[in-house]
Amino acid sequence: MKHSLCLLFAFFLLFSSTLQAEMPIPVQNPMIIVTSATTGQRLQVGLKDLGQMDYQSAVKACNDLGKGWRLPTKEEWEAIYHELYQMGNGGFRNEQYWSSSTDNLNHPYYVSLTYGFVYSNYKKHLKAQVRPVRGLD
Numbered sequence: 001m002k003h004s005l006c007l008l009f010a011f012f013l014l015f016s017s018t019l020q021a022e023m024p025i026p027v028q029n030p031m032i033i034v035t036s037a038t039t040g041q042r043l044q045v046g047l048k049d050l051g052q053m054d055y056q057s058a059v060k061a062c063n064d065l066g067k068g069w070r071l072p073t074k075e076e077w078e079a080i081y082h083e084l085y086q087m088g089n090g091g092f093r094n095e096q097y098w099s100s101s102t103d104n105l106n107h108p109y110y111v112s113l114t115y116g117f118v119y120s121n122y123k124k125h126l127k128a129q130v131r132p133v134r135g136l137d
Contacts, residue, residue, distance in 0.1 A: 031044050032090060034076075034083040036078070039076075042136040043080075044133065044135075050129075050130040051129070051130060053130060068134035069134045070100055070133065071098050076133060077097070077099055077111040085113050090131075093113070095113065097128055099118070103120035107120050
């Protein structure tokens with residue numbers, strides 16, 4: 001009997017973790033909201049990263065989510081960094097994330113959450129994490 005219960009419990013754990021891994025987590029609900037200090041615009045921040053990818057793939061992945069989803073600007077990353085990341089919210093990684101902002105040579109900016117710095121001149125073919133946002137105002 002004890003052996004049967006252990007097997008049943010192990011099967012339950014295996015089955016439930018498989019189900020959880022296959023269920024997509026909707027990016028829209030519940031909402032994470034931040035407000036940009038520079039623009040005052042309220043932003044809905046995606047609940048999870050879309051993965052690590054090159055710049056063009058990152059832009060497409062955000063657009064594929066539907067109306068209004070995009071990469072955050074470098075100014076919007078400031079709000080995300082202060083209101084979410086530094087407070088331990090949002091499930092961000094200590095990695096680089098793409099921004100939609102570009103410098104005068106059309107190189108996209110990226111933000112390093114590890115150090116809180118924004119960098120430009122990042123090569124578009126290299127990979128960085130992607131976190132989508134969309135404006136609410």
